Amino acid sequence: MRFSPTFTVIRSGTTQTMAIVGDVDALSVRRKVFALQRAMESYGLTGVDKVSTIGRTLLVDYDPFQWSHASMRSALVALESTISRPGETQPLKHFEWTLYAGEEENDLQLAASAHGITPESFLARVTRRTYLVQDFRMPSMSLELFRRNSPRLKAAQLPQEKARLVSCGTVTLSSDGLCVYNAESLTRDLVIGRIKAECVAPDSASFRVGDRIRFRRQSEASNQ
The missing domain is CATH 3.30.1360.40 (Gyrase A; domain 2)
Incomplete structure (x- = not known):
């Protein structure tokens, strides 16, 4: 009705x-x-x-x-x-989060290879874009980020290994694009890097669908 x-x-x-x-x-x-x-x-x-x-x-x-x-x-x-x-409704917010990359070098290499570029170029591509908070996926408790032509993987490029446990603040790449986990979760996605957990933890973060997110490399953030 x-x-x-x-x-x-x-x-x-x-x-x-x-x-x-x-x-x-x-x-x-x-x-x-x-x-x-x-x-x-x-x-x-x-x-x-x-x-x-x-x-x-x-x-x-x-x-x-x-x-x-x-x-x-x-x-x-x-x-x-x-x-x-x-x-x-309240105006949309803009956030800038420092991205700590390099801990999972193999994942970063796989993500870069899938796009035909080097890991450094891949990270540059990730950090020069502004993303839209598109969705909250349950039960994985991840924040899905969207931008047209943003990095993503084809289904055939996803790793076939067992799911891994990732912590709050982990930034991953899958066929859906970039995701940021706001709780400890199991995932098969490639780990691109991490941000500070308080940026997305449910008890400390405040963002909504439609807010804008920008990543900054650790070196960029320290120079500002």
Whole structure:
């Protein structure tokens, strides 16, 4: 059922309801979806088992003995009315993070070879671009960065070794592009470098979808 030109709530099985945000601006859509997720989780509603996002959709899994689709739909519609409209949101932020590279020389060499350049040239390419915070991926807890024509790997170029445990602040490269992990996680991505954990740790960082990120090499940062 559509409640506004940009908000639709539909049933998805007997224990799940979907709220779909529609807008021509993909960035506004993702920001609103995440705002809905945070608001839903902050209430800690009894009987709500899981709240997740996929693209422009918020998925709510609930206990059918405590919620019906109609009651969940009403709750989502009421919640959506409290979310700030695009014109009411705070201005986007710009961040510069120092990139400490070189600890994983083999990964850096693989990433550079995939682009047909040297490791030094690859790092120069990474640090001369400004990236857009595009998404937060769960459960890996990574911050996905996007820029058209930014470095990325083809699926066939990904290493086939076992997943490794990386720490908060690890910057990796995959077929999706650059990611920054904000929690200890397992990954098969190539490790490009690291930033200070407090830049992205959930208890100390403050950024949103649409914010801009720029990396600076350690040597560049020390000269400024």
